[in-house]
Amino acid sequence: MRLQDIAQVIRSKNAGPRKLTLDVMFADDADYRRVASSGALNASRIATLYGLEAQDVAVIEYPLGRAIKITMPRRLTSGDPGDRDVYGAQQHTPLLGIEL
């Protein structure tokens, strides 16, 4: 099963112009626990998908919101010459196919 088959929300957005934050949210507690306990969303795996070092990626579990948050530095500061996504709202797609 891939992450996109179980998550209700998989989204990305800037958290300030220098960071990207991704939220994976679930419809119920069981789905949340299943993914959180699987360890599939770990820093080193996500770092590989985004071409970063594991120490740059923070994975924060947030059970009250049935969500897992992933925060990482942006490749370029938002709006710098050459940026492709000023709001950072379309950088979630590498997560979609993560196998659980």
Add this chain to the structure above:
Amino acid sequence: MSAVARVRAQFEGAGRRRSIRLLGASGQLGYGIPTPAFEAGLAREPDLIGCDMGSTDIGPSYLGRGEMATAPDATRRDLRKVLLGARRKNIPLVIGSAGSAGAAPHLDATLAIVREIARAEGLHFRLGVLRADIPKPVLHAALRAGEVRSFDASPPLTEEDIDAASNIVAQMGTSAMQRALAADVDVVIAGRACDTAIFASLPGMIGFPMGLAVHMAKIIECASLCCVPGGRDSILATLDEDGFELESMAPQRRATPVSVAAHSLYEQGDPYTVSEPEGRLDLREARYEAIDDRRTRVTGARWQEASENWVKLEGARLVGERAVLLAGAADPRFIARAETILAEVAEVVRELVCENTPQDYSLFWRVYGANGVRASVPPGEAPPNEVFILGECIAPTRARAAEVVRTMKQYLLHHGYPGRQSTAGNLAFPFTPPEVSIGPAYRFNIYHLMRAHDLDALFPLEVEML
């Protein structure tokens, strides 16, 4: 008696305070405030109306150029709506991050609209104006004193960065906003401000717990975005000594414990803490309980006062003039070789427009359908049937940028490559001219923290009678 004084008077005296009601009218003033929910909110007799008007999400251009992101007519319509509502109810109106980026040109443009509305509608009120611009000598002095820090790993600030920035603002917090409210005003319009300051300042000065007030503010500054389904309708928060209740003023939007808790994730790197100039919000003990299927009660947020005040700075500098080329392509052989072709055309153009001088412009290709959004394409992905090519040039002058993209258009159209069959032209132009001059391009060159020894001096207040 001003609106602020009238509201504050209701909370004076001994005994248990009543709860305070705050109406989050808009998370982005200037993009439309739905009237039914706003009017439903006013009918609930709120003690304050707040609107956020800006952020850095929109990128560096607005801060750099000194222009609003919202359309003037839409901005006027929203300002008129909230001003009339606040004056009708005689309650304070607080607007933060005026004009999208909150620097002097944005604030002044917002104030001009407010004055125009007041004249046209015959409104009279005391207006508090808080400025957020950081004078360059102040920042130079802070830098030399070692009182500027990088933020989110921003490169160390230089003297040159300061000199080059076209606008520099700092985010004000509750202390600035409270100074304006204490000046006995009816309306506060602030330059760049923390969105929490808009809503937490009045409850804080009345004596409500700061942790709860800031947490509430963090949620309602986005109007009904914390609901399912999320939306831009006004939201009402009712704050007491132990917690706060949230209720969207649009009947179809439900504030549920999960939807409200999840809002702490939105555009925040960490859902458990929020840092502000005056302190830090700790949400580790926050709890969310349903009152009914449309309302949620929130408790448990804690506030930790800062021992030193640091403000977040934002600055943008000009990097050149931007021009773009817009074109499509559908030929499979062209698409398969697009990356190579674009690099070859860039080289051809460079030789033509630079001859023997160094390249004085930057060129960026984005091939939509392939790598327009993602910097790299995962291996094994099938090639697209069509692509859209955005060629971007940033050059020292508008004329130079236009020259580069016009030349680029011609040579990309006719570039030959091995196996080419479509020898009459490589590109489909949706219209001509396909080259567009965008105007000046900016980047954020200041995103740092500065120690503030005197927050009051940093965010001066002016009071104006309208």
